Amino acid sequence: MGNEKDYLELIDGEKKFRHIGTRPIRPDGVDKVTGRANFGADFTMNGMLHGRVVRSPHAHAKIKSINSTKALKLKGVKAVVTGKDFPTLDPSDKAVGEVTVSFFDMSRNVIARDKVLYDGHAVAAVAATSPQIAEKALALIEVEYEVLKPVMTVSEAMKKNAPILHKGMKTSGVEPTPSRSSNVASRAEFKLGDVNKAFKEADIIVERDYTTQTVHQGYIEPHACVADINADDMATIWSSSQGQFMVRALVAKLLAMNTSKIKVIPSEIGGGFGGKTIVYLEPLAVLLAKKAGRPVKMVMTRDEVMRATGPTSGGHARAKIGAKNDGTIVAGELEMEYEAGAFPGSPVGLGCMTGFAPYNLKDVSCVGWDVVVNRPKAAAYRAPGAPVAAFAVESAMDELAEQLKIDPLKLRIKNAAVEGTQAPYGVKFPRIGCLETLTEAQTTDHYNSPLGPNQGRGVASGFWFNIGGQSSASVMVNPDGTVIVATGSPDIGGSRASMALMAAEVLGIELKNIKPLVADTESVPYSDLTGGSRVTFATGKAVVEAAEDAVNDMKRRAAKIWDVDFDQVEWKDGSACCIETDVHKPMTIADIAAMAGKTGGAISGKANINAKGAGAAFATHICDVEVDPETGHVTVLKYTAVQDVGTAIHPSYVEGQMQGGAVQGIGWALNEEYVYGKEGQLQNTGFLDYRVPVASDMPMIDAIIVEVPNPGHPYGVRGVGEVPIVPPLAAVANAVSHAIGIRMTDLPMSPPKILAAIDAE
Amino acid sequence: MSDLQFSSPKSVKEAVEILSASKGKARVLAGGTDLLVQLRAGRMSGSMIVDIKNIPELRSIKKEKNGFTIGAAVSGAELGAHKAINKAWPGVVEGLELIGSTQIQGRASLGGNLCNGSPAADSVPGLIAAGATCKIAGPKGLRTSKVEDIVLGPGKTSLKTGEFVVSFFLPTRPKRSGDAYLRFIPRTEMDIAVVGASVSLTLDKVGVCSEARVSLGAVAPKPLLVAKAASAIIGTKVDDEALTELSLAASAACDPIDDKRGTVEYRTKVAGVLARRAATIALERARGN
Structure with a gap:
């Protein structure tokens, strides 16, 4: 658009934003706190059926037969679908993105074909006139299994004689390609320089193994949708997801339908954290609706959410760091194996790319192995892959600081990545704020406060890429001068408020006169899903450009009314003003809108972009804990999250993201884990025993916003949503390790594990 | 699930009659904080729910000459607000009050917590340490039992078909x-x-x-x-x-x-x-x- 420079000058000079950086109440807030907002499970239709899913009780088995005769005879049952009702798809049908997506595998995750690969794997789906009848029908669908030995952990899966999940799967990324089938799907490698040579230069080397368990995103809202399809095969889907266009594209792919035949209407979303970037129910609901000729609603139970959706990979990591006695790091090495779940595609590659990214290393090697096991297929979870890698690297950094007797923040400052540093994955960083988060952390009261007995303090840093991608926005000026801002990005973190603030800034009007909305797939052009911390950056950029387009339209209208040249009109404080002469009184947006009919019709602006120039995010966290030496119970006493956000459009929601990410990371570090029984059945399928932190477990999370503007965004925005979950695992582990004097390397640090470590000393 | 029967007797006698007639297929509902969860999870046996919390005796706290009688369905919030029992038996009160959240405290009861038969029930160790007894109504009339004799194992109690716990008795405490x-x-x-x-x-x-x-x-x-x-x-x-x-x-x-x-x-x-x-x-x- 050419005016990015002007905005940056504004940022570097005096900050004179009228709206950006303020904290208005979010436009969707009142409906949400009063219970009026419609989430995934709230939608109903006349004649609607209720769908349920038959799920495998086995972690690994062959499906010998499925017989739905008895179920279909039950009064009220209208349709049953199984894998046979789905298109086969080609094994080579893949989309390459952050993580490679295989549609062949995805289809088999949505509904099993010849094999079930985890406890909870969908085998069939049924639609009936009531939820009770649907539930009864589940038991009447007879599935005959040949039970196979499950493979539950990475180490079991990598053993030579391990049962193979996918016959014919060969490890990719190794030379030569192996001849034997393996549970190891692929190897990824990122390196700079010569790490072996560099380690020889080191005065000191720290090296350790670290392990973590499978964890779930823990969104409160279970997956839910309603699907309807008419006699012309036009399908409509109402669902809760992180991307209505994603739902449309995946349903089209999995059911071999034309995109134009599917309309997706997004509901409010009750948490996603990456776990709603894929589909589970929607294709089943569409097929059931098609068979039954009636709309079908499907809502997962919590048990189904835990067994069959989400999680992110548990894994093993070995981190090795070599340094000079003065603290200069000379080499870093990371080797990791992540559970992919039942199908290939763990975020191990992203872990490899991010682990050492906060540091300026010339010689670094990161190798990752993607391993299938009989657990649900890993889905994206907030900075996918990065937290486990950071747990290993940041623990090693802490140990290095301890051994060198250097303050852990000073050690990080000495080696921090800055503008021009080459990241382990190859790119040279533009202006970044890694160092600023570290120096800011140093000056906090928290970092300089004393500790009591049985207390410990840990620090850790983290990195996340943030992405741009395709976004579209429409700015529509109503006849009274109020404005609608429509985008295709579901609001999972307060983005409607941010979109409205950015539009208000460009238009120069009051926030209350702007209505931001999330439109369906037929009301705005295509947008990528809400993920990768991209929306405030990329969709925000689209909104700014669309608002500028609307401003230009209004300037043209004013020029026409005044009969002056377009360049004689400037836009100031929400009004068109004539530059040369004061004969013409400035016209407000309402004045211009009122005359739109006489100047060429309705006024609007649009922008459809593929945003480049996303700004990387860095964060540094400080955590204080107290450990009860007799029970191993950890109390988090104090927690501070420092993060470079570029520019905080709405500081409250930026702080909310930082706090939320920190809390999820603390839960991951302390108590969250998938517990499987001997035969591979998940034991903790609810929030009682899958222990996300409750509010009273947490201290106030102090959020310190650092603003190093991203040159790639008109207002300097970086992404904020993901990086705050990267440092906490290590920050908490380092704190616990200092409190008990024993290095904790195995997450979660549940009380029995800590007590066992103390007693073993 | 859809075949489930529900009744809400207004007296101990009526409750005993319904429970006896159901031949072991009834489950007693007090606050329901365990029963409803089991029902939803499909883990509840039985085809009839007998809600006992509309029986006045089950919901009242009485100061007796030699102690307190606490109705089996008195909620955690109610017991927590009772000053005299808080003073005499804080350990009993804090056990019941630890169950669940503020919302759950509006319903969770001593009777339900005991008769659910969980080895981990929070209010039961306090009652046992207190030497509390409970009054049990059944087809053969009333009987009294020590609290420690009720739970036999996970989900199993010594209550016979048709029996349910009406109230608990906590004795007056000696000084110190x-x-x-x-x-x-x-x-x-x-x-x-x-x-x-x-x-x-x-x-x-x-x-x-x-x-x-x-x-x-x-x-x-x-x-x-x-x-x-x-x-x-x-x-x-x-x-x-x-x-x-x-x-x-x-x-x-x-x-x-x-x-x-x-x-x-x-x-x-x-x-x-x-x-x-x-x-x-x-x-x-x-x-x-």
């Missing part, structure tokens, strides 16, 4: 008495006890422990009354040495399982720790009374 309940959970609330420990004790005029009862939860198939742990402090001034003995006796009494909530080693060790800590609190309270 105190009790306390502690539980261990990984979180701070909204959780099930990994270990629970309750201690009730009475001191004589010179501060020597004259009576004591110790009860443990979640460390065996049912809540335990640990006589050896009590005798470790009876006759002592409940000094460090006696507390160590109590702690060891508590650990020795454990017969726990390994599960998603804790290991055998962990539960055994922490039972001793919590018993000692609960005894210390009970001692402080006794000294203040």
